[in-house]
Amino acid sequence: MPQKRFPIKRKLTIAIVIPIAIAILICWLAGVFILNTKIVRQAQEKVRNDLNAAREVYLHEVGHVRDVVRFTASAPYTAAVLHGDRKALAGMLVPLRQTEQLDLFMALDAQGNVLYRVNNPGAAGDDTSRNPAIARALKGEIAAGTWVVPAEAMATEGKQLVGQAAIPILPTPHARPTTETMERAGMMLIAAAPVRDGAGRIIGALCGGILLNNNNSLVDKIKSIVYEGVKADGKDVGSATIFLGDLRIATNVLTSTGSRAIGTRLSEEVYNRVIIHKEKWLDRAFVVNDWYVTAYEPILSVDGVPVGALYVGMLEKPFTAIKFRLGLLFSGILLVGAIIGIAVAGFLATRLARPVRELENAARRVAAGERDVQCRVSSRDELADLAEEFNQMNRALMQRESHITELNRGLEDKVRERTAELEDKNRLLVKTREELLRKEKLAAIGELAAGVAHEINNPLAIIRGNAELLQMSVPKGADNRDEVDTIYQQVGRIERIIGNLLRFARREKKQLGQVDSNRLLEEILAQIVHQVPLSGIRIMKEYEAGLPVVEGDSDQIRQVLTNLVLNAIQAMGQEGMLTIKTRMDGAEDRVAIIIADTGAGIKAEDLPQIFNPFFTTKANGTGLGLSVSYGIVHDHGGTIEVESEAGKGSSFKVSLPLKISCKF
């Protein structure tokens, strides 16, 4: 299965985009995390500070009660009227309670028994010394703080306070389980101070307080001081609450119907942390019907027991909205960054991949056989170096290729030369073989002919002797004299044939000497002119001057040349042109003698046979002239060749070496 192609451009893009994507993802995660934690932490920090401010407001309110009680208790008039007329005591305390907006105000004797209770003048004489603030006041201290008046004790504080303290407990999810349906205990800010006589003895005490149940002025004050009416989506952002135990007794947190959420309760988790373990709660929390960034701290009673909690909180929504908006902005910036990054990556990848593609194309063209391929890469980097290397390699390749082609051509020429040489040698071999065969044949024929001639010679001598005797015995003009003459003539002819046969058999040994070819030819011609009529025949002589002499038997060579000239004259008949040429034969040390005629020529089929003994086309021919000549010439180390065309003429060339290398 072919592997899937993965182009370099895509690889480069991925290689650039992946780090960018990872960096952007990390940036985004880090950014979102920082935004989240920073905003949440800042919000939490603010709420923690808000709680501090709220505590200050709460303590300031406690301080206010304490100051009222302290100043009143220390006034000399108070000591004067404490154990005196109740009217005078009421005349002092009642207006004070009203102006200082105290819910509880009472005068006590030195044992803690109530002398006068402004909020319920009918109830007096009860012992309050179990109240730790009063107990400490009776010992001379000024004590102030939070105190929870139990439900059963509330009755003595008068109807109005009982009514204000009563809060129906509303069902609240996540709150700790309870069977109670109504809270009747009252949570108060109280202060107690001793009243001393002129001698400084403690003669009683004053105790004042503010009931916090259903009293929202303190929480509203906290809210207005801390949050200054900041709103989000028409809703107050900040809120404050005072809890009695886990019950909201004063709050500006609203229910879904828009009323204050008094009577709803704290979640069990927060209750356990704050009330049971006396720890702060600084975290987000679901308050009534929404998520808030919250801070809770326990409210301790004057004897150090946690009796409730102080809460401040801010709606989480505005922070979530800020978080969301900032997150969106941040994501947008990163997205734009990512798009720019990817675009730049794509651009860079394309730029980087282009020269690679260029190189690939060039390599493919070279592989397809194109040669003058130059790769042009303009980038100034390693790819440009690679392209230059490629170009150089290609140039070197071209040079090497042309060198190989030249070598090939040279090799082919050499092969052709060698083949031609070989063919020449072959031809020479064939010729040599043919000549060898011919020589063997001639030798066999010559031997036979010599034997026959020798055997015939003796009887012929007898016939010749007897024929001469007959000639002498039969006078001229007598009967039978013609027949006797004919016998005598034919005997002569037989003798000539036998002579030729003997010459053919080369029984005669060569007499080596110096042969001047030009002179020899002249002598032959002079002799022939006397013997044969040459009236219609023109003779052309082309002798080369200063031709060197050849080594050889001049009689035998004379016989060869005479034979050739006579054959030529016979072939021409009445008229024609006889050409006789001599010259050096090529570069070799040889002399060539050429005898050409314009006679009948030799038929193509006869040409291979003319040097064979007894081949003749003439009526009186013996067919021995050329075969004898052939034998003589070869005996001298020379060659005899013929060129002829029937009807046009023939040309015989005898080539003789200046020196015979092998002498037999």
Ligand code: ADP
């Ligand atoms: P002969 O002359 O007795 O026939 P040769 O051996 O001299 O014997 O010649 C053999 C044959 O070669 C001749 O019969 C002739 O047919 C042919 N021949 C030789 N020389 C010539 C020539 N110059 N022109 C034409 N034919 C020739």
